[in-house]
Amino acid sequence: MKRRTLLIAAAGGLVAAIGAGAGVLSQVPVIPKRPGPSAQGALGWIAHRDGRFALTLPRAEMGQNIATALKQIACTELGAAWDAVDLRMHETTMPRVKATVGSESVQLFAAPLALACAALRDALAAGRVTGAVTVTERPLAELRALRPGGLIGGSPEIVHGREIVTGAPLYAGDVRRPGMLFGRVLRAPASTELPSRPLRWNEAAARAVPGFAALVEDCGPPVGKARGLGIVAHRPGALDAIAAALQVEWEIEGSHPRSDIARAIDVDASLAEGALPHAVLDGAPEAGAWDVDLRIDIPLAAHGSIEPRTAVAEWSEGALAVWTGTQDAFYIRDVLADAFGLEAGAVTVQSCRIGGSFGGRTLCMVEAEAAALARAARAPVKVVWTRAQELALGFHRPPSSHRIRARLEDGRISDWDHTQISSHILFTAAAMPRWMQAATDLVAGDPGVARGMAAPYVLGRARAAYDAIRLPVHTGPWRGLGAGPNGLAVESAIDEAAIAAGVDPLSFRLAHIGDPRLAAVVARAGEISSWGDPPKPAQGMRTGRGLACGIYKAASYAAAVADVAVDARGHVRLTRLWCVHDCGLVINPDQVRAQCEGNLVWSLGMVLLDSLPIEQGRVSAGTFADAPIPRLSEVPPLSVELIESRHPPSGAGETAIVAGPGAIANALRAATGRRPMRFPVRAEEFRA
Amino acid sequence: MNLVLNGESREIPSDWTDEPLLHLLREHFGLTGPKFGCGVGLCGACTVIIDGVATRACITRAADVEGLTVRTIEGLAEGGALHRVQQAWLDLAVPQCGYCQAGQIMAAVALLDSVPDPAADDIAAAMDGNLCRCGTSARIRAAILRAAEGVR
Numbered sequence: 011m012k013r014r015t016l017l018i019a020a021a022g023g024l025v026a027a028i029g030a031g032a033g034v035l036s037q038v039p040v041i042p043k044r045p046g047p048s049a050q051g052a053l054g055w056i057a058h059r060d061g062r063f064a065l066t067l068p069r070a071e072m073g074q075n076i077a078t079a080l081k082q083i084a085c086t087e088l089g090a091a092w093d094a095v096d097l098r099m100h101e102t103t104m105p106r107v108k109a110t111v112g113s114e115s116v117q118l119f120a121a122p123l124a125l126a127c128a129a130l131r132d133a134l135a136a137g138r139v140t141g142a143v144t145v146t147e148r149p150l151a152e153l154r155a156l157r158p159g160g161l162i163g164g165s166p167e168i169v170h171g172r173e174i175v176t177g178a179p180l181y182a183g184d185v186r187r188p189g190m191l192f193g194r195v196l197r198a199p200a201s202t203e204l205p206s207r208p209l210r211w212n213e214a215a216a217r218a219v220p221g222f223a224a225l226v227e228d229c230g231p232p233v234g235k236a237r238g239l240g241i242v243a244h245r246p247g248a249l250d251a252i253a254a255a256l257q258v259e260w261e262i263e264g265s266h267p268r269s270d271i272a273r274a275i276d277v278d279a280s281l282a283e284g285a286l287p288h289a290v291l292d293g294a295p296e297a298g299a300w301d302v303d304l305r306i307d308i309p310l311a312a313h314g315s316i317e318p319r320t321a322v323a324e325w326s327e328g329a330l331a332v333w334t335g336t337q338d339a340f341y342i343r344d345v346l347a348d349a350f351g352l353e354a355g356a357v358t359v360q361s362c363r364i365g366g367s368f369g370g371r372t373l374c375m376v377e378a379e380a381a382a383l384a385r386a387a388r389a390p391v392k393v394v395w396t397r398a399q400e401l402a403l404g405f406h407r408p409p410s411s412h413r414i415r416a417r418l419e420d421g422r423i424s425d426w427d428h429t430q431i432s433s434h435i436l437f438t439a440a441a442m443p444r445w446m447q448a449a450t451d452l453v454a455g456d457p458g459v460a461r462g463m464a465a466p467y468v469l470g471r472a473r474a475a476y477d478a479i480r481l482p483v484h485t486g487p488w489r490g491l492g493a494g495p496n497g498l499a500v501e502s503a504i505d506e507a508a509i510a511a512g513v514d515p516l517s518f519r520l521a522h523i524g525d526p527r528l529a530a531v532v533a534r535a536g537e538i539s540s541w542g543d544p545p546k547p548a549q550g551m552r553t554g555r556g557l558a559c560g561i562y563k564a565a566s567y568a569a570a571v572a573d574v575a576v577d578a579r580g581h582v583r584l585t586r587l588w589c590v591h592d593c594g595l596v597i598n599p600d601q602v603r604a605q606c607e608g609n610l611v612w613s614l615g616m617v618l619l620d621s622l623p624i625e626q627g628r629v630s631a632g633t634f635a636d637a638p639i640p641r642l643s644e645v646p647p648l649s650v651e652l653i654e655s656r657h658p659p660s661g662a663g664e665t666a667i668v669a670g671p672g673a674i675a676n677a678l679r680a681a682t683g684r685r686p687m688r689f690p691v692r693a694e695e696f697r698a
Numbered sequence: 699m700n701l702v703l704n705g706e707s708r709e710i711p712s713d714w715t716d717e718p719l720l721h722l723l724r725e726h727f728g729l730t731g732p733k734f735g736c737g738v739g740l741c742g743a744c745t746v747i748i749d750g751v752a753t754r755a756c757i758t759r760a761a762d763v764e765g766l767t768v769r770t771i772e773g774l775a776e777g778g779a780l781h782r783v784q785q786a787w788l789d790l791a792v793p794q795c796g797y798c799q800a801g802q803i804m805a806a807v808a809l810l811d812s813v814p815d816p817a818a819d820d821i822a823a824a825m826d827g828n829l830c831r832c833g834t835s836a837r838i839r840a841a842i843l844r845a846a847e848g849v850r
Contacts, residue, residue, distance in 0.1 A: 072795055073793075073794035073795030073796065073832050074794070075791075167788055168791050168793065170793075170796065171787075171788050171791065171796075172788065174787075174793045174800070175780065175784040175799065175803060176771060176772065176774070176775060176780075176784065177729065177730055177731020177770065177771035177800045179730040180730075180796070181730075181733075183733070183734060184724075184730035186725070186728060192725075220713065244713075245713070245714065245717055245725065246725060247716065247717035313831070314831045315797075315831055316733070316735045316741055316743050316795075316797045316798045316829060316830070316831055317733070317735070317795070317797040318735070363795070363796070364795060365733070365795050365796070365797025365798075366794075366795040366797060366832060367795075368831070394734055396737060397735070397736040397737060397738070600791055601791070604791065604794055604834075604837075605794075607833055607834070607836060607837070608832050608833035608834075609833070610833065611833030612833060633736060633738055633740055634740040634741055634829060635740055639829055639831055640833070640835070641826045641829065641835075642821070642825045642826050642830075642838060642839065643822035643825075643826050645833070645835040645836055647836065648836045
């Protein structure tokens with residue numbers, strides 16, 4: 011597609027006006043390609059020259075500190091000193107690697123990297139210093155990096171740690187290019203699922219603002235259906251003044267049929283119309299009265315990363331270079347090549363350390379804005395989303411409503427029925443066109459919503475089914491996908507069943523668990539928290555202790571215990587959290603503990619804070635005041651214990667979130683006698 | 699118009715005087731330690747120390763620091779030796795994503811400069827405005843106590 015570009019040098023700045031007809035997207039979307047890592051491919055990540063090694067990190071680094079863990083593996087297998095291996099972030103000039111999603115980086119990448127490093131080590135030992143190395147088959151048991159000892163199971167100083175504590179550049183926003191300008195794309199204050207575009211604006215007033223550089227009408231693909239108006243300035247602070255001076259009038263088409271989101275996802279209203287279409291457990295519970303019958307509601311929630319989405323783009327002789335913090339630099343490259351009519355090789359995306367991701371950096375948005383503005387302004391452009399843009403234009407954890415029922419027979423659960431209405435996590439409107447959404451809705455449901463819906467217990471006649479409804483707000487992956495909300499619902503119902511059966515919740519769980527690794531973390535959590543001996547209530551406070559557990563992606567195990575104190579007005583305070591975690595062989599125990607700690611703080615957030623206000627089908631929050639995240643004084647002492655395991659390594663980034671929220675909710679139930687069912691909990695429901 | 703930035707007198711160019719101090723530091727002086735997180739002083743990622751006080755650079759006008767002393771995280775280490783707060787952060791591996799940590803460290807340095815032996819309430823009061831989404835708060839508390847021990 012040929013686009014007409016007209017650049018006019020004008021007083022007060024450069025004005026770029028782009029011809030109409032731009033931005034028509036191809037009908038076949040760019041779908042993320044997700045090849046699994048291979049040992050031969052892993053040779054591309056490690057190189058040797060003059061006695062030193064260079065490890066190109068084949069993952070996004072977003073705080074899971076995977077750079078440290080993979081460097082531990084490389085050093086161990088190479089037999090190289092820590093300081094002899096230089097770690098570099100990848101760019102898309104290397105062969106494609108799978109997106110950094112789903113807590114897979116150690117699970118999938120440890121063995122290929124170790125095999126490649128072993129091959130390189132052997133080649134060097136044989137006296138070779140140049141040329142390509144071939145990986146030979148060898149049993150994984152021969153690899154030094156996949157058994158404890160030395161750096162494996164150690165905790166060296168984290169990669170990038172020194173840069174972080176000295177403020178050295180690491181993140182996309184730290185990139186500075188000669189002649190760089192600063193841009194923003196303004197969009198309508200409306201649901202991104204409604205077609206919208208700029209209609210009229212005061213260009214003269216914008217150009218009069220000191221620092222104005224350019225006004226850009228073709229600012230790349232829409233976000234959802236929202237087309238934008240781009241502004242470029244010589245200094246970042248001028249962007250607010252230019253945006254205000256423009257006084258853009260927006261054309262917004264129609265209204266969304268499901269702008270009342272709470273009503274759209276009301277599980278009981280859906281059940282009244284019939285069974286839900288997508289089954290996770292296909293047992294057939296018998297008809298009759300239920301001993302447990304809960305309605306659990308969990309709202310829309312933001313990722314809340316402190317770094318807003320940020321990209322720097324620079325064009326040079328028809329080629330595009332982009333710096334960004336993304337979970338999939340190759341997908342970003344493919345989308346940019348498609349959007350700007352380039353060969354993939356003409357686009358280079360440099361993966362920068364991400365200032366918090368949590369599933370939120372999986373789509374191409376700010377990168378395309380920066381590329382479009384840089385093309386129009388004929389200068390490198392940095393785009394940093396405002397916090398309001400993060401909340402309004404990003405995608406979020408979908409809201410969900412759950413009806414969850416259990417029947418007891420001789421003190422055991424004989425029948426179980428969990429139904430859920432939510433919105434999409436993987437097959438989203440932000441990621442695929444309408445025709446493809448219709449196909450997935452019909453046949454596939456959404457595996458992200460289903461994640462964690464299969465309760466990890468022996469439950470007799472057990473059924474679980476869900477539906478995912480298209481909403482006017484964009485939803486998508488959020489730490490743990492469905493596993494956090496589903497774990498909260500399941501663990502609330504299990505707890506309520508234990509209470510109905512008159513059995514201690516820990517014993518009740520053990521009696522229903524078939525998987526020995528899950529039973530082990532539950533039993534150990536009981537031991538380290540002195541489960542049967544909770545602390546004495548403080549003066550004027552109601553106190554309670556709760557337990558929960560779960561399995562993440564059929565591979566990693568966690569159990570959590572929470573202590574809460576509730577004052578007379580119903581304010582809830584966490585006083586202690588414990589977690590026992592089993593993710594198989596642990597490469598870096600301190601960083602696995604750090605991930606558990608993060609999940610526990612997210613668990614606190616899920617129960618007490620996480621909610622993104624919506625009005626008329628669009629996010630109305632603009633700051634952290636409207637969408638708060640946990641503060642230091644709210645975080646209690648955290649105790650984490652890791653199980654020493656001979657199982658292969660599995661994921662740690664999202665595991666404890668299956669257990670933490672349930673433990674906190676169950677502690678609140680124990681303290682007050684009231685079952686929390688609407689999250690985040692409201693003080694007025696827990697007054698003395 | 700001048701400020702004292704990490705011990706050196708520097709000029710604030712006339713076209714940057716109306717910018718937030720954060721942009722002046724990052725984009726004019728190239729100091730990437732202070733970060734943009736929210737732009738309205740609610741997250742603390744941009745925290746710097748102005749005349750001894752932890753201050754949000756995103757809501758401080760550049761012209762308003764004329765003649766004042768501004769300290770950023772780049773100015774903490776002396777002669778290649780990390781400040782004890784930086785060292786405590788490394789020793790306890792506080793950072794996960796790391797984006798908020800320059801602001802956290804500057805808030806902690808300002809706290810310890812005024813309260814060398816902080817109680818839990820002092821730490822909460824000084825640090826509650828510095829948000830961390832990764833969930834490093836428990837380690838931040840421990841690192842502040844470790845750094846305080848170093849001077850006792």
